[in-house]
Amino acid sequence: MPSPDVSGILSGMLDAVADFAVENYPLAPGTYYHVGGPARLALFPRTIDEAQSAYAWMRSQPGPHLILGGGSNVLISDTGFPGIVLFTTELGTLENLGEHRYRAASGVILQKLVREVMLPNNYGGVGALTGIPGSVGGAIFMNAGTVNGSTCQWLESVDLLGAGGARTVQMAPSLYAYRSQRFCAPEELILGGVFRFEVAGEDQRAVYQHYMQRRRDTQPQGFCCGSVFKNPPGEHAARLIEQCGLKGTRQGGAIISPKHANFIMNEDHATFADILSLIELARRSVRDRFGIELEEEVRILR
């Protein structure tokens, strides 16, 4: 966590929050795109109690408000975020509850869950979660995954904070779908969740190696957000963009990856506008050529 800066607008703030707040906090280094100006104020609660204080305080302040985990699925404006950002990155508690159940706080790195819990116990699901960057909270919010499955599938329950206080939602398949869920309302904070795994028959270390290698073979390395667009039903966004002849198209420091057309890379000091214009180009081209409206997977914060 950066050292606290309690000057300026923080004077007069609640003591409990000032301890882990930073004013004018640069967001670009904390995102996988490495793009974005500063947040007016960033909060880094270190415990669930602090997260509750931070959240309550944030909600009592004028907006806008934003919750961020690993920053691997966001594109933030060069002008920054003119409000308060609550980071979950310091909430890293991971607890073995027994009987293949684990409570993970939202800031636990998803790949830590894969490597330190799923692999040593040979739990199924490694094929779905291997290689996805970011936090457990972000993975729950996005229902992150692959063709092999998605995060919410292994959740027993999720702990949330909202306007009405804390609540626990028992997970059910009706509450989530492809890269989406409907248990966490906008502006609610996912504090964490309880995962329930099952021991797999297949060697999960081999599965892990296979999917890590596959990512290396098919995905470019560098600053990006992974897939920019969701796959439309029965289609692949990458294939549609590629069919439009857009692989390798550049705008300023950004490029539609020649390796994977659904990856738009910040190759050389790209601006928010550079990346956004390639997103719009891809969307427009696919709409004009195929009549299909691509939906963004990346969260764009203007």
Ligand SMILES: Cc1cc2nc3c(=O)[nH]c(=O)nc-3n(C[C@H](O)[C@H](O)[C@H](O)COP(=O)(O)OP(=O)(O)OC[C@H]3O[C@@H](n4cnc5c(N)ncnc54)[C@H](O)[C@@H]3O)c2cc1C
């Ligand atoms: C190289 C690369 C590969 C990727 N591959 C995949 C993949 O295979 N499958 C896939 O699904 N995704 C993939 N992604 C996208 C991304 O990693 C996932 O969406 C990830 O789960 C986001 O987690 P995060 O913590 O980084 O979320 P952030 O980027 O910090 O936030 C994403 C969204 O979740 C919200 N959010 C985050 N934490 C919380 C919380 N605790 N409470 C409430 N809301 C919250 C934010 O407000 C924001 O709207 C990839 C990204 C990269 C860079």
